[in-house]
Amino acid sequence: MLAPVASAQEGTQSLRDQRTKRLAQLGKGDVKKDEKEKKPALYPNATRISPTPAPSPKMLKLLLAVQDAYEKQEMQTVITEANALGANPDAGAYEKSAAYSLAANASIDLGDEAKAAEYFRKAVDTNGLDNDSHFNTLFNLAVIQYQLEKYQDALATVDTFLAQSKSEKSEHLGFRAGLLANLDRNEEAAAVYKAMMAKNPDDKRILMNAVATLQGAGKFDESNVLLEDAYKRGMLTDGKELRALYVGYMNAERWSDAKAVIDAGTANGTIEPSVLLAKDYMVLAQNAYAEDNPALAIELYAKAGPIAADGEAYLNLAKILEITGKKAASKVAAQKALDKGLKKPQDAKRLLSL
Structure with a gap:
């Protein structure tokens, strides 16, 4: 590990x-x-x-x-x-x-x-x-x-x-x-790293090792506390470190906090577009839709679509747009889903035929 x-x-x-x-x-x-x-x-x-x-x-x-x-x-x-x-x-x-x-x-x-x-x-x-x-x-x-x-x-x-x-x-x-x-x-490893952090609070390597071992021990709340404090002090300076924080928020169902970290990171270029980021957007989008916030789900699926590995994000976007009565936009998204590739292209074709 x-x-x-x-x-x-x-x-x-x-x-x-x-x-x-x-x-x-x-x-x-x-x-x-x-x-x-x-x-x-x-x-x-x-x-x-x-x-x-x-x-x-x-x-x-x-x-x-x-x-x-x-x-x-x-x-x-x-x-x-x-x-x-x-x-x-x-x-x-x-x-x-x-x-x-x-x-x-x-x-x-x-x-x-x-x-x-x-x-x-x-x-x-x-x-x-x-x-x-x-x-x-x-x-x-x-x-x-x-x-x-x-x-x-x-x-x-x-x-x-x-x-x-x-x-x-x-x-x-x-x-x-x-x-x-x-x-x-x-x-035990986490306890050693935390003791080291007390003496070296600005050592990022010790911090990230403490986070990893706390997560390995199933203590996600404690790892989130360390990462959140580090974020506030400006210690998290690359995409992987920020992802450790926002994934921790997502695991704790702190969805808005996770989105805020992603938004800030993508705005300043620390978090770069990637397939992994697309998947994270899709997790946030699924939660937004489950919490009856289709507007936010649309926003997140729209961000995921261009950087995703396939057309599934665009397909989900098309479905929500169709449900919310935005048929023209739904068809545009459905076509983009087909263009990127789908496991079940018939779903997109059905939306295009409506």
Whole structure:
């Protein structure tokens, strides 16, 4: 239903930062520069105590060889050397975790996401990385599990990630909400999105995800409230968003409100003519006629006719015009219905013969 959006690969800059740090550990990098450029922690509220790696120069050289192979795009070499380092009894948790993380990224580049998940899991379980790298790796594992359609596993992983990292970033919370939606746990997903909206009231993506999950949970009145508020604040700026609002009104039998949104959207060009719009006009027209408002039904069928896929809207228009005594106009509409195509052309022909 809703696809969580996240990237499983670390950026090139992140890998360069790690390489710089490892060179500094070997005494070959610019230690002062490394300290000067030290960045704030990505997960300052994490409950995990970040380990202090103490790799031997020999093992660190082997790890740098794995990273060099990755930067040269020699992915199979990365995996082979990472496995060797992981099996080396002299390697510590840090070198093993870092090597497994590189092997995971190499596996992604080779199109083997199942293997990537295995290596990300090994990197996490070995527990040798600093907090930033550890939690990035853990989140990457959740992303890969999602891509493998292992939604329950991905949810368990991201729950662990959130519990330990204490991250409140939208991309992490939104990823969890999307997983809940994919598991048909829409009410829980909606609660996450609504909490996110409280902190990010102008984020339209969060809004539309909240609406979708509320609708998935059958809470149409609540989704309408969110959309109506967004509409009043000018947040709904394309046809699909406006349609979500006016269809919500139609489901709630707020027919005049639905028509007002359509009229405003078509007037300013946000809602463009389409077969789908024709069908929506026809639903409004049918209701108008059922509520004994033939004039409104005529107006709506007349709008639907030119953009409909067939002549059914024109045929219904012709019938109402004939019933209301407008025979000449009825015949014009009946002919247009025939021209566009009908399942039962005899109905239009009968009107033309009157």
